[in-house]
Amino acid sequence: MSNKNDLNVDEKNIDELFENCKKNKLSKVVRKAKWFSIIRNIIICIFVIIAISIANLQALGSKGQKLLDxxxxxxxxxxxxxxxxxxxxxxxGLNGDIQYYTYKIVEDKPMYFDQKRWKYSIIPLFSEMIADVTNISIGKAETEQQLYDNPKYNKYGRELMKFYYPYVKYDKYQNDLQLVDKIGDNKSMEMVLSFDKLYSIDEVNKLIPKDITLTWYWVDTSNDKEKEEHKSSEMDYANDNTKKYISPNEIALEDKVYGIKVLDRHGVIKESPENTFIDVIESQKDKKSRFQSEYKRIYDNLKGKDNKVTKDDLKIQGVVVTGNVEEMKKLKELPFIKASSLGIVVDKY
Structure with a gap:
């Protein structure tokens, strides 16, 4: 009788032992499966992160190159x-940054001028945000017109040249040609000449003395409405229509004007430089870009009755010239020059 009970007990123990072995094996299999799943998910996450990072860098790089172009x-x-x-x-990350330097050419001498920076993002809301463009105004200003008249500098202390519209009547015109006598004979300089009226390119070429280097034509790109907006006018204050506000006559700074580059980046005079100007606005007006709306505005304002822009449609309201002291003196008292604004001055040698 006791032997039979002992046998039953042994069978129970054996069953429990096998059951425990099964549970242990199953537990190990489950643990291995869990670890395998965790490792697999980690590897997948790593590959996904790497793929997203590569795609993000490619997208940012592509967009950065597009903006740079x-x-x-x-x-x-x-x-x-x-x-x-x-x-x-x-x-x-999700953002990119473009930084570039600019230079000017004054009588075959390249001179560092400015540094600009653009930020952009693959998220449209934060895309192409411009930075580092604040100009510095020097001098007291009791009126907004005086604020316009004061010298303006970029963040590196380079004075920005001023352009005076020929169809705007200013109370005061800048005349930096009178400063030429005070500049040393061993200097060369850059100067904006604002005209008394609009001229054709061929007329301008005849007006400017031959030994003066003409580097840039200032093209009239404004329509009649925009021209009126450049003039002084009486306006109501936004928060009080019982008081009147007199807006000043606008003076354009060199970072807000459009025109034709006569020199290439190596300082070589281009043949028919107006063709480059026309080709750019024609090719870019329908191309999606940061500046498309401005290209379209310029093209629409310039095009003739044939719906195209030609050399005859380009009216010049001023130029940028360079030369030494003796050459610049020849510009004094020329009747078509309404205003003059000095730019960079460099050592001649």
Whole structure:
């Protein structure tokens, strides 16, 4: 009788032992499966992160290159006598950054002028935010017109040249040609000449003395409505229509004007430089870019009855010239020059 009970007990123990072995094996299998799943998920996550990072960098790089190309293209019709030299594109995260340097050419001498920076993002809301463009105004200003008249500098202390519209009547015109006598004979300089009226390119070429280097034509790109907006006018204050506000006559700074570059980036005079200006606005007006709306506005304002822009449609309201002291003296008292604004002055040798 006791032997039978002992046998039953042994069978129970054996069953429990096998059951425990099964549970242990199953537990090990489950643990291995869990670890395998965790490791697999980690590897998948790593590959996904790497793939997303590569795709993000490619997208940022592509967008940065596109924006850089847009900036270079826009430089052809803006930035008087100013060219892009070194540039850098930085990408990281969801944002990118373009930084580039500009120089001017004064009588075959390149001179560092400015550094500009653009931020952009693959998220449209934060895309292409410009930075580092604040100009510095020097001098007291009791009125807004005086604020316009005061000298303006970029962040590196380079004075920005002023352009005076021929269809705006100013109380005071800047005449920096009178400063030429005070500049040493061993100097060369850059100067804006604002005209008394609009001229054709051929007329301008006849007006400017031959030994003066003409580097840039200032093209009239405004329509009649925009021209009126450049003039002083009486307006109501936004928060009090019982008081009147007199807006000043606008003076354009060199970073807000459009025209034709006569020199290439090596300082070589281009043949028929107006063709580059026309080709750029024609090719860019329908191309999606940071500056498309401005290209479209300029093209619409310039095009003739044939719906095209030709050399005859380009009216010149001023120029940028360079020369030494003796050459610049020849510009004094010329009747078609309404205002003059000095730019960069460099050592002749």
């Amino acid at each position: 847009d900036i270079k293209e826009f430089n052809y019709i803006s930035a008087p006598n100013t060219f892009i030299s070194q540039y850098m594109v930085h990408v990281g």
